[in-house]
Amino acid sequence: MTRLILFRHAKAERRAESGEDFDRILTDRGRNDAVLMGEALRGLGMTPDLALVSAAARTTGTWAAMAPAFPMARVEIRAELYDADAETLLSAAKGAGALGTVMIVAHNPGLHEASYALAKHGGAQAEAMSRLRAGMPTATAGVFDLSGETPRLEAWLTAHDFGGGAGE
Numbered sequence: 001m002t003r004l005i006l007f008r009h010a011k012a013e014r015r016a017e018s019g020e021d022f023d024r025i026l027t028d029r030g031r032n033d034a035v036l037m038g039e040a041l042r043g044l045g046m047t048p049d050l051a052l053v054s055a056a057a058r059t060t061g062t063w064a065a066m067a068p069a070f071p072m073a074r075v076e077i078r079a080e081l082y083d084a085d086a087e088t089l090l091s092a093a094k095g096a097g098a099l100g101t102v103m104i105v106a107h108n109p110g111l112h113e114a115s116y117a118l119a120k121h122g123g124a125q126a127e128a129m130s131r132l133r134a135g136m137p138t139a140t141a142g143v144f145d146l147s148g149e150t151p152r153l154e155a156w157l158t159a160h161d162f163g164g165g166a167g168e
Contacts, residue, residue, distance in 0.1 A: 002147040003154070004093050004118075005041070005048060005103040006111050010034040010065070010139040011165060012058035022082060026061040033139035033159035034062045038069030040162045044155070046143055048073045048103035052092050054081035059105045062139075066105075073103075081106045086114035108136055115142035115156075122151040131156055139164060 010030035016023035026034065041047065047070050053063045055077050063075060081092060081104065089110050096102045104111070116132050122144070124132070132153075136142070139159035145152040159165050 001093065001096055001099055001102050002145070003046070003101040004144045004146055004151075005046060005101065006089070006115050006118075006142040006144070007037070007062070007103055007105045008108055008111050008136050008138055008140050009054075009056075009058045009062040009105060010037075010159070012061075012138075016057070022056050025057045026065070029165045030058070030138065031061070031065045033164040034065035035069075036162050036164045037139050037141060037157070037159055038066030040157060041066075041141060041143075042069040044157075046101070046141075046155070048101045049099045050096055050101075051075045051103045051105060052081060052096065053077050053105040054084070054107060055079045056082045056107070059107070063105050083107055083110070085110045086117055089114045090118075111142070112136035115144075118142070118144050118151040119153045122153060124153045128153055128156065 010033045011027050012024040051073050053059050089104055093102050119132050141157045143155040145154045
């Protein structure tokens with residue numbers, strides 16, 4: 001793997017009909033932001049070869065909205081990515097093998113912690129680290145170049161950057 005995209009699901013309803021966190025679905029804004037971010041990533045040439053997606057409704061919904069932007073991507077829905085910690089998320093990415101770009105669509109706090117750890121290990125600039133410290137809103141992508149000795153933060157992209165929602 002030469003590139004890793006860590007993507008936090010788009011905005012979801014506060015409470016599912018079932019009462020279960022796992023069942024929360026995207027709001028209209030969430031669907032729109034997911035489509036927007038898929039198109040933005042594709043436009044920047046940041047297209048996944050493989051998407052590893054948490055099995056939760058809001059993450060599978062996020063991927064479903066983004067997928068048309070990535071028609072060649074293979075997808076794997078993974079139960080273990082639901083509410084996973086940073087170590088589990090990064091292990092899943094490493095286990096993907098030698099594919100070019102892997103995207104993980106999952107949840108905070110694990111995604112934010114993984115993004116922060118990769119950026120810090122790679123010596124990201126102070127301005128980038130400050131932005132990462134502020135959190136990882138919904139529909140945010142942390143894009144990391146893994147082709148060198150250490151990970152390099154290529155981009156930190158929010159839906160707001162492209163005219164979408166402000167996230168949370």
